[in-house]
Amino acid sequence: MQIITDQSLPAFPGERTVITIGAYDGVHLGHQAVISHVRQQAAELGARSAVVTFDRHPASVVRPESAPLLLTAPDQKMELLEATGVDAVIVVPFNDEQAAESPESFVDRVFVRCLDTQLIVVGEDFHFGRHRDGNVDLLRKLGAEKDFDVEPLELLPRVDGVGEPVSSTAIRRALAGGDVTRANEMLGHVFEARGSVVTGDQRGRLLGFPTANVEVPNTISLPADGVYAGWYERPSGESYPCAINLGRRPTFYEHADSSLLEAHLLDFEDDLYGEQARVKFTHFLRSERKFDGIEALKEQLDLDTAHASQLLR
Secondary structure, eight states: OEEEOOTTSOSSTTOOEEEEESOOSSOOHHHHHHHHHHHHHHHHHTOEEEEEEESSOTHHHHOGGGOOOBSSOHHHHHHHHHHTTOSEEEEEOOSHHHHTSOHHHHIIIIIIIITOEEEEEEETTOEESGGGOEEHHHHHHHHHHHTOEEEEEOOOOOTTSOSSOSOHHHHHHHHHTTOHHHHHHHHTSOOEEEEEEEOOOOHHHHHTOOOEEEEOOTTBOOOOSEEEEEEEEOTTSOEEEEEEEEEOOTTTOSSOSSOEEEEEETTOOSOOTTOEEEEEEEEEEEEOOOOSSHHHHHHHHHHHHHHHHHHHO
16 A cells, blocks of 8 residues: 655556545544445546545644544554555645645645546545535536546444444544444444553552553543453564553542553563553443452452453453
8 A cells, every 4th residue: 555645746647546535533334335435446447546534633723622532543544544455545734724725726736636536435424625615516516627526425324223323423432431342343443542551650560460551642532431351462463361441540549630541461471661552442341440448459350350351262
């Protein structure tokens, strides 16, 4: 897969493209369905397939006070897009200048001159450009002038057939409720948080349950505070089952400023400090709560690890 960051030159000289465009946060089942259709149409037309996306979520620039937390870090998003088999990802820098660009200018600069687009596939509710003035109707009008077609697709229904369609917003809502099972179903892959393993206060080790304290960027959406079962993946690619505590540890702290992600790897003893971890959430075990004392907490941790082991093994 090519990653193209310079839109001033033709991406595929002499070749036309079938494209889709969006933030593609999470690269969920809805995104995957659109990209699959793009690839199918490109194969039929003898064209290249491409995803146009942005180097940051547009909302972080145009409305930073209400911008959503991200489901995927930029590197993870690229990995997930590559796994779809698309020929190229065009990464458009999104800043104040880009936010002010008119839909007409964006279409001419990116879709026509850079990509020589033959077909654009988007969701039926697609909007783009300054003040979100661009939509499917405008794309069709510009396509008649610039020689490309537009195909809007219906949003993918929820996996269980109930409720709102699959979307990044619906997945964030599921995570906020601790429902990682539903979030994973809509994602089409296991939700994971990435970050560096940092030194903590060693309380887990003193309790007999050493943990990797994973420092996740505050731009990333995390599940609700609680205890989960999942997998810890090391940079080498090795994966280990783990019990995950995400929360403010009320047994020890009356008022913590923020939640901490701690992964207790099952049947594992090694130094993890400084490495880049990938923590994958597969099952919700219980909500976080305050215990009467250390012994009560240790008894519950025994139960948590046994439960996690049962689910994962």
